[in-house]
Amino acid sequence: MTKFLLAVHVLAAIVAIGPVTVAASMFPPAARRALEAPDDLRAAETLRLLHRICRAYALVGVVVPVFGFATASNMHVLGSAWLITSIALTALAALVLVALVLPRQTALVEGGSGAGSGAGFRQATVRLAMFTGLFNLLWAVVTVLMIVRPGSTTGA
Numbered sequence: 227m228t229k230f231l232l233a234v235h236v237l238a239a240i241v242a243i244g245p246v247t248v249a250a251s252m253f254p255p256a257a258r259r260a261l262e263a264p265d266d267l268r269a270a271e272t273l274r275l276l277h278r279i280c281r282a283y284a285l286v287g288v289v290v291p292v293f294g295f296a297t298a299s300n301m302h303v304l305g306s307a308w309l310i311t312s313i314a315l316t317a318l319a320a321l322v323l324v325a326l327v328l329p330r331q332t333a334l335v336e337g338g339s340g341a342g343s344g345a346g347f348r349q350a351t352v353r354l355a356m357f358t359g360l361f362n363l364l365w366a367v368v369t370v371l372m373i374v375r376p377g378s379t380t381g382a
Contacts, residue, residue, distance in 0.1 A: 235293035319364035
């Protein structure tokens with residue numbers, strides 16, 4: 227059962243978190259391109275698509291910690307420091323995504339929150355890129371902790 231849970235956990239991470247990190251990273255430059263060509267409908271549609279991908283896969287991403295907890299419970303490692311650290315970093319990554327990345331994407335897609343002016347819009351995309359980088363960095367650290375976990379019995 228543990229192998230099944232671990233397989234679903236890893237597949238869910240690849241399928242759900244991967245698209246969010248890529249789409250979120252592509253969003254700020256796409257937003258800047260949309261600003262440079264305000265009449266370009268394709269640029270605006272690309273922005274909406276990237277935002278939709280981020281929202282949808284963020285919801286699907288809930289499966290990752292659910293199966294992670296189930297796997298950790300079966301492996302009897304719920305009290306391990308590396309896992310507790312991973313859980314905290316995963317929660318922080320989710321918070322960054324939900325509180326800092328997605329709302330800023332929404333504001334840029336809708337042209338709200340003072341982002342309508344050229345300088346304000348550009349500054350908003352820079353801040354968004356910073357928060358997106360933080361989100362991606364948190365997931366990278368969690369991934370490393372999951373691969374090179376202390377006390378691993380894999381021999382790797």
